Amino acid sequence: MNAEPRILRTQAEETLALEFAAARTQLPGSPAIAAAREAAFAAFQKLGLPHRRTEPWRYTDLRALLRTVPPLAIGASGEDVVIADLLPGLDRARLVVVDGIFRPELSDLSGLDGVSVRPLVDLLRDGDNRVGQQIASINDAVVSLNSALMVGGVAIEVPAGARIERAVEIAHVTTSAVASHVRNLVTVGADASVRLLETHLGPAGSAYQANIVTEATAGDRAKVVWAKLQSEGDASVHLGTLAVTIGTETEFDHLTLMIGASISRSQTFVTYSGENARAGLFGATMVRGKQHADIALSVDHAVPNGASRELFKAVMDGRSEGVFQGRIIVRPDAQKTDGRMMTQGLLLSEDASFFVKPELEIFADDVQCAHGATSGEIDEDILFYLLSRGIPRAEAETLLVTAFLAEAIEGLGDEAIGDAFEEISRNWLATRGQEAA
Numbered sequence: 282m283n284a285e286p287r288i289l290r291t292q293a294e295e296t297l298a299l300e301f302a303a304a305r306t307q308l309p310g311s312p313a314i315a316a317a318r319e320a321a322f323a324a325f326q327k328l329g330l331p332h333r334r335t336e337p338w339r340y341t342d343l344r345a346l347l348r349t350v351p352p353l354a355i356g357a358s359g360e361d362v363v364i365a366d367l368l369p370g371l372d373r374a375r376l377v378v379v380d381g382i383f384r385p386e387l388s389d390l391s392g393l394d395g396v397s398v399r400p401l402v403d404l405l406r407d408g409d410n411r412v413g414q415q416i417a418s419i420n421d422a423v424v425s426l427n428s429a430l431m432v433g434g435v436a437i438e439v440p441a442g443a444r445i446e447r448a449v450e451i452a453h454v455t456t457s458a459v460a461s462h463v464r465n466l467v468t469v470g471a472d473a474s475v476r477l478l479e480t481h482l483g484p485a486g487s488a489y490q491a492n493i494v495t496e497a498t499a500g501d502r503a504k505v506v507w508a509k510l511q512s513e514g515d516a517s518v519h520l521g522t523l524a525v526t527i528g529t530e531t532e533f534d535h536l537t538l539m540i541g542a543s544i545s546r547s548q549t550f551v552t553y554s555g556e557n558a559r560a561g562l563f564g565a566t567m568v569r570g571k572q573h574a575d576i577a578l579s580v581d582h583a584v585p586n587g588a589s590r591e592l593f594k595a596v597m598d599g600r601s602e603g604v605f606q607g608r609i610i611v612r613p614d615a616q617k618t619d620g621r622m623m624t625q626g627l628l629l630s631e632d633a634s635f636f637v638k639p640e641l642e643i644f645a646d647d648v649q650c651a652h653g654a655t656s657g658e659i660d661e662d663i664l665f666y667l668l669s670r671g672i673p674r675a676e677a678e679t680l681l682v683t684a685f686l687a688e689a690i691e692g693l694g695d696e697a698i699g700d701a702f703e704e705i706s707r708n709w710l711a712t713r714g715q716e717a718a
Contacts, residue, residue, distance in 0.1 A: 294330055296350040300460075301429055307355055308432065311408030321428035328422040337421070340604040340636045341546050341575040347518065351489060354380040354459035355432055362387060364454055367480050367512055368701045373448035380454070381432040381461040392447035397438040401464055404436050411466060415496035415524040419550060423520050427494040430462040434493075441470030441500065448476040448698070453493060455483035455517070460490040471500035471528070476695060479509040482541070483517055490518040501528040501555055508698045510705070513541035515570075521547045529555025536693040537564040538702050539574045540709055548577040553615075556586040563591070563692040564605075565702070567709050569598035569629075578607040578622075582615040591622035594689045596682055597633035598713060608640040609650060616647040626656035627685055629678075629713075679710045 290298070301322050308318065330347060331338030362379050364387060376398060377387040383400040390398060404412055416424050435451060455461055469475055483489055491513065499505045505527075513519045519542040527533045537547050551560055560580065568574045580589050595603040609620040626635035639652040659681055667677035683706060690702050 291330065291344055293347045293350045297426070298326065300350070300353045304353055304355060304430070308430070309402045310405040313408040314405050314412070317413060318429045321425045325422050325425040325429060328425065331422050335422075337577060337606065340606070340638075341544075341573065346544050346573070351458045351460045353430060354461040356382065362454060362456060364452060365482060367482060367510055367705070368478070371448070371697055371701045373450045373478060375450045375452055376435050376437070377452045377454065378433070378435055378463060380456055380459060381434065381463045383433060383435045393445065393449065395440055395443055396445060396449075397436070399436045401431075401434040401436050401466060404466065411468075412464065412496070415498065415526060416494060416522070419524060421522070423492060424494055424522055427462045427464060427492045427522070431464040431494070432462060434463040434465040436466040438468045439470055439473045439475050441472055443470065443473045443475070445473075445475040448478055450478035450480060453479070453481045453491065455489045455491055455514075457484070458487045458489050461492070463491070463493040465493070465495040467495060467497040469497070469499045469503045469505055472502045473500065474504040476506040476698070477508070478698070479507070481511045481513050481519060481521070483514040485514045486516050487514050488516045489514065490520070492520045494522045495524070497523065497525040499525065499527045499531045499533055502530045503528065504532045505534070506693060506695050506698070507533070507535045508693060508695070508702070509535075509537045509547065510702070511537070511539045511541050511545060511547060513545065515541070515543060517542045519545040519547075522550070523548075524550040526552045526554050527558045527560060529557060531555065531558045533559070534561040534693050535563065536690065536698075536702070537576060538690070538705065539564070539566040539568070539576065540705065542572070542574070544573050546575040546577065550579045550581070551589070552581045553584050553587045556584050559588045561590045561692055561694070563689045564593035565686045565689045565706065566593075566595035566603050567686075567706060568596070568601040568603055569713070570601060571599065572601045573604075574602070575604035575606070580609045580620065582609070582611045582618045582620060585615050586617045587615065588619040589621070590692075592689050592692055593624040594686050595624070595626045595635055596629060596686065597626065597635055598629040600630070600632040602634045602636070604636045606638045607652070608642065609652070611643045611645050611648050611650060613644045616645050618645065618648040618650065620648070620650045622652040624654045625685075627682065628656065628658050629682075675713070679707065682710055683707060
């Protein structure tokens with residue numbers, strides 16, 4: 282007699298099952314969306330929370346790290362919310378998403394003439410088939426969980442040929458110890474140009490969880506600059522996913538700056554759908570104390586004549602852990618692909634750790650691809666030189682770390698955003714030693 286194997290679920294997985302069962306009739310969406318939610322949660326239950334044997338998550342064992350799950354955020358709280366300005370002095374429009382719900386009354390849409398901005402709940406109720414299109418081929422438990430439990434977000438559509446001069450920020454704000462599942466949809470038309478910002482913040486000391494998935498398309502010859510700032514509360518969990526498809530002769534530059542959350546993972550999936558496209562993908566991680574920060578990247582060169590440049594830098598202090606996993610895929614027909622990836626880690630403490638896993642999967646023969654990884658401590662000779670010139674040690678170390686990160690931050694090619702992000706990195710360094718061990 283053969284017995285069916287019994288799937289053992291963690292307390293967090295059991296809680297998620299109970300929350301989905303209780304919330305399924307309250308979650309927004311057409312019957313088609315409701316059916317998609319059921320399929321997505323079934324996929325999540327089959328996979329379970331990612332663990333060490335889940336290869337893309339081998340350094341971020343959510344099954345072990347997530348002991349509990351806070352209550353699900355379903356609707357707008359209606360409370361007044363004070364939104365901190367993480368980027369003072371940077372002129373931009375602002376779309377505010379609070380606990381997963383787009384709040385127009387808190388937003389600033391000036392300078393966005395011609396740009397369509399809608400609450401995602403409208404698309405869910407209409408059964409818009411664009412929701413889920415970009416992540417359909419991604420077999421990831423966290424993405425499936427978002428598809429099952431998404432409560433809202435924002436949909437942005439930049440029309441073809443538009444030149445949006447003012448940067449556009451999507452500000453994600455969590456107000457209390459809840460679990461918010463947010464879905465954003467960004468469409469940039471052919472020949473359009475736009476600068477996008479994605480910010481994430483929440484209260485200190487609150488064990489909230491944020492799972493944000495953004496689906497994006499950039500049309501032929503579009504120019505997109507996209508920057509993400511993850512500055513979540515110190516006790517939170519941040520899980521962010523960007524899935525973007527870029528068209529013919531498209532230019533797409535993306536920068537991620539990770540400084541917040543207790544546990545965080547930011548994953549980006551880039552797919553080339555047109556020839557002669559270029560993507561620049563950059564990242565800077567700054568963690569300390571017992572923080573764990575994971576950046577994962579997948580670049581899929583599915584067509585010929587594509588170019589990609591990836592540069593990621595990480596600074597770890599205290600007993601923190603930094604992770605970078607990067608993969609470049611070159612499909613059989615993607616001849617003349619040029620893809621290069623580099624990651625570098627700087628350890629400011631003997632107890633800090635940095636895990637790196639670069640990958641190349643090349644199925645074409647006429648390509649130029651390379652990857653590299655380094656890690657180490659501050660160069661003592663250079664540090665001694667600065668100290669010998671009368672520069673205090675803390676200031677000298679700040680100069681060296683800032684210079685180390687600058688190459689990645691400046692790679693975005695946007696001076697205003699780069700200056701704002703460099704100021705954040707300097708502020709982080711100025712508070713070294715003040716955090717709890």
